[in-house]
Amino acid sequence: MAGTLPGLLWLGFILSGLLGLGRTFVVEHENDCWEALLLAPGDKSAIYVGKLAGNLLLMLAVEAILVVLFGLFFNLDLAGVLPGLAVVIVLGTVAFAAVGTLFAAMTAQVRARELLFPVLLLPVQAPVLLATVKATEAVLLGEPLGSVAHWLKLLAAADVVYVAVGVLTFDFVLEG
Amino acid sequence: MVRVVGGVTLAALAAGLVMGFGVAPREATQGNVQRIMYLHVPSVWVAYLAFAVVLAASIAYLARRAEAADRLAHASAEVGVLFTGLTIATGSIWGKPTWGTWWTWDARLTSVSILFVMYLGYLLLRGMIEDRERGARYAAVLGIVAAFNIPLVHFSVYWWRTLHQPPSLMKPGPGTMPGIIVAALLVNFVAFSLLYVYFVAKRVGLLRREAEAAL
């Protein structure tokens, strides 16, 4: 049972993320503000960073709640592992939100958005999920973060790549 | 011109078969079933080639908005998915007699499966956006994200599979293999690459004429 806990935790994070991230630009669509976004002057990447920051805060808040519930239901002593866990969760969530925000913009106008968004996001996030689950596993076992340094480096690299690509390509997504 | 490529491709494929079955020796540990490798490995190399072209064409499209670049990306992704699917299928068929199971989450099969689903999503995105220009732009962005993701997929899957488990039987790459086997692999790789070029050339032509017909 204990072996499946990291996977279960991240499954919970992903599911909530899919629901929340997918709707990032729906509010603009529903309120006819999409064209306003397209016409906004200046660098559209600022919109991306803003949306990303918002999504990040939201996801981290949900994750914090889920971690507490997890500790409660599975009787885990999280006090000692919390800092390490926090590092892994933040690194993983940045990657998830970075790609999620970009893909949300691209699928906002598609009719089958709720279907296409996860289909696009999940395969891309596979390496991030492997890394976070492995790192979480080690942290929950009480191992030091140094033992999973390679996973953390992969997550950090993913974060940099995804945010950079998002910032650089968002202009092309929000064009007329 | 395309016909010439087609003819040369056919000859190369024949040469590949000769190398794989006639020239290459019977492998010591696995027996003749190892000859599937001359199909499986060149397939995956061509798939990577295809996705590299998708990356280049995607960047070119965003930079210059050339329709030709968009068509190249589309065609290359399609042929890439074809070869990726073939890699998975042949890997599975190779695995059954070798490992006793049709599927195993070993490093290569897992990475290739993730690649398959990623680029299948790419084709799906293209199919689901009606506006041609927006579809081209979005596909280009996705093509770039997917390509940058490939090394991440590789490392994560390889570490996941090998850090606490012995590496799979199918070691990637020709590093420690005898020359004649490497030669057979290379001949088949060239043949498959020519097939890729032929398929992409025809597909791009079709896309161009479909676009002209729609005007």
Added chain:
Amino acid sequence: MADHWGFVLAAYGLAAVVLLAYWRWLVARDRELQGAARSRVAPVSGHPRSEHASRHPVQ
């Protein structure tokens, strides 16, 4: 040690079938588009309207 030629045949056979099928689809689409292009060119080759106008200038 068994050679499992059946599996070798299955793998190469599957590859042949898939690649052949794709090639046939490409060729079929090609012919379809050629046919469509030809049928579009035919009726436009004459210019009935302009001929009519030249015979009946504005009165």
